Amino acid sequence: NAGVTQTPKFQVLKTGQSMTLQCAQDMNHNSMYWYRQDPGMGLRLIYYSASEGTTDKGEVPNGYNVSRLNKREFSLRLESAAPSQTSVYFCASSGADSYRSYNSPLHFGNGTRLTVT
Amino acid sequence: DAKTTQPNSMESNEEEPVHLPCNHSTISGTDYIHWYRQLPSQGPEYVIHGLTSNVNNRMASLAIAEDRKSSTLILHRATLRDAAVYYCILRDTRGTGTASKLTFGTGTRLQVTL
Numbered sequence: 001n002a003g004v005t006q007t008p009k010f011q012v013l014k015t016g017q018s019m020t021l022q023c024a025q026d027m028n029h030n031s032m033y034w035y036r037q038d039p040g041m042g043l044r045l046i047y048y049s050a051s052e053g054t055t056d057k058g059e060v061p062n063g064y065n066v067s068r069l070n071k072r073e074f075s076l077r078l079e080s081a082a083p084s085q086t087s088v089y090f091c092a093s094s095g096a097d098s099y100r101s102y103n104s105p106l107h108f109g110n111g112t113r114l115t116v117t
Numbered sequence: 118d119a120k121t122t123q124p125n126s127m128e129s130n131e132e133e134p135v136h137l138p139c140n141h142s143t144i145s146g147t148d149y150i151h152w153y154r155q156l157p158s159q160g161p162e163y164v165i166h167g168l169t170s171n172v173n174n175r176m177a178s179l180a181i182a183e184d185r186k187s188s189t190l191i192l193h194r195a196t197l198r199d200a201a202v203y204y205c206i207l208r209d210t211r212g213t214g215t216a217s218k219l220t221f222g223t224g225t226r227l228q229v230t231l
Binding site: 004033035040041042043044045048058059090092103105106107108109110111 | 149151159160161162163204210219221222223224
């Protein structure tokens with residue numbers, strides 16, 4: 001049981017390049033989330049998806065797009081990377097049932113460390 | 118969103134109990150109190166949550182004040198593996214069928230020494 005798997009683990013981009021961060025969960029969870037964590041700070045929500053086919057903006061969505069490809073997968077895309085997007089990105093999932101998911105714990109992946117030069 | 122206040126850092130000796138405090142004076146009746154921890158180079162990990170009553174699980178205990186304006190996470194016997202950043206988070210559970218988001222603060226960095 002892998003839980004939440006994020007790929008890649010590390011990535012270096014040049015300013016203006018694009019890339020997609022992949023996230024997959026095998027817990028049959030309805031809700032999925034993307035967070036970023038900058039040094040010495042807490043996690044900030046970028047986007048989330050309450051269920052397959054829906055996505056909503058979080059606290060810091062600018063510069064990012066997301067796709068909920070199916071129930072298992074939630075990807076985060078940087079169309080034109082900027083140095084301000086250098087961060088550690090965490091994907092998470094929660095809830096086995098959408099009506100109880102509001103209080104289900106979040107399960108996190110181990111992060112993607114992205115550097116934009 | 119209701120906010121929480123935690124000390125930036127705490128220290129503990131191994132095998133002693135640790136009490137990690139959290140203040141949340143603006144908590145609303147629909148807010149659950151959640152605790153997560155983040156070990157070095159890992160994603161956050163769920164520890165425990167509660168609403169009004171004290172809660173126990175295999176990892177920790179959660180003591181909630183009667184007025185719910187503060188809570189304490191209790192690690193009964195700290196080990197070196199408990200060294201982490203501990204986050205106290207209020208989770209708004211209003212509505213059903215929607216993803217309830219977590220808002221992380223900067224947490225308390227717990228250092229455990231021999």
